[in-house]
Amino acid sequence: MLVPILKQGDYLIASIQSELSDADLLKLRDDLVRRVSEFRSHGVIVDVTVLDVMDSFATRTLRSMAHMIMLRGAETVIVGIQPEVAFSMVQLGLKLEGVNTALDLEEGLALLNEKIKGDSRRG
Amino acid sequence: MADEVCIPVSSEIDIVTARQKGREMASRLGFSNTDLVLIATAISEVVRNIVEYAKKGELCLNILQEGGKSGIVVIARDKGPGIPNIKLAMQDGYTTGHSLGLGLPGAKRLMDEFEIISEVGKGTTVTMKKWVQNNG
Ligand SMILES: Nc1ncnc2c1ncn2[C@@H]1O[C@H](COP(=O)(O)OP(=O)(O)OP(=O)(O)O)[C@@H](O)[C@H]1O
Ligand SMILES: [Mg+2]
Numbered sequence: 001m002l003v004p005i006l007k008q009g010d011y012l013i014a015s016i017q018s019e020l021s022d023a024d025l026l027k028l029r030d031d032l033v034r035r036v037s038e039f040r041s042h043g044v045i046v047d048v049t050v051l052d053v054m055d056s057f058a059t060r061t062l063r064s065m066a067h068m069i070m071l072r073g074a075e076t077v078i079v080g081i082q083p084e085v086a087f088s089m090v091q092l093g094l095k096l097e098g099v100n101t102a103l104d105l106e107e108g109l110a111l112l113n114e115k116i117k118g119d120s121r122r123g
Numbered sequence: 124m125a126d127e128v129c130i131p132v133s134s135e136i137d138i139v140t141a142r143q144k145g146r147e148m149a150s151r152l153g154f155s156n157t158d159l160v161l162i163a164t165a166i167s168e169v170v171r172n173i174v175e176y177a178k179k180g181e182l183c184l185n186i187l188q189e190g191g192k193s194g195i196v197v198i199a200r201d202k203g204p205g206i207p208n209i210k211l212a213m214q215d216g217y218t219t220g221h222s223l224g225l226g227l228p229g230a231k232r233l234m235d236e237f238e239i240i241s242e243v244g245k246g247t248t249v250t251m252k253k254w255v256q257n258n259g
Binding site: 019020021022023052053054055056057059060082084085087088091092093094 | 160167
């Protein structure tokens with residue numbers, strides 16, 4: 001399943017459209033990391049609203065993706081984790097440590113704006 | 124056992140199929156939305172272990188009826204290398220696959236009952252059950 005990646009100014013927005021296999025998730029990670037470099041993006045939003053399973057593999061892949069993007073100097077926000085999925089992740093013992101999360105796309109964008117404005121003031 | 128459904132497992136694509144089938148059966152049994160997610164996630168973990176460590180095997184699903192209760196039983200079976208130390212494998216963070224080591228202990232927490240039988244050189248069978256909660 002292809003995940004469309006939208007470029008919006010300095011940001012990239014990936015909206016997952018259906019359940020993803022492990023291979024699809026790895027492809028999404030690689031595509032996003034590549035495009036962050038290509039477009040010199042400052043922020044990435046991954047919308048996982050439609051995912052009804054976030055198992056150890058998905059969590060590990062999203063975490064490594066956020067880390068790779070961070071090494072390119074950009075921020076990642078995961079948005080739309082469903083309440084049932086959040087509950088299951090906690091039961092399983094999964095942590096999205098070091099990864100920004102927000103309720104939805106709007107809040108994700110607000111978080112990125114905040115973070116990236118904060119960063120440019122420092123420079 | 125007319126209700127039994129088995130899904131052959133030999134590649135990562137089968138992980139998605141297995142958890143969808145599990146979700147479908149659990150949904151028919153009347154599990155809550157939260158439980159559907161927990162069951163699908165537990166299936167995902169045990170089926171991924173088959174693909175990762177045993178290469179192939181099968182996942183079987185069946186309906187449970189017991190004294191007015193209903194539930195689902197999930198059996199993940201393979202003839203892979205087996206697990207030398209089950210106690211160790213059931214610990215959070217123990218992995219031989221450079222992963223998180225959460226699949227087995229996590230799946231146990233997601234389900235109501237969990238049993239693992241494994242023999243080195245013979246294979247591994249994980250049996251998990253979850254019961255529908257009757258509210259009221
Ligand atoms: N079906 C199996 N056949 C052989 N060994 C297995 C099997 N399932 C699990 N194991 C062994 O048990 C260990 C623990 O499994 P578990 O699923 O808890 O963690 P993991 O697969 O290493 O990591 P994670 O599931 O968090 O990605 C594995 O690393 C592996 O050594
Ligand atoms: Mg595992």
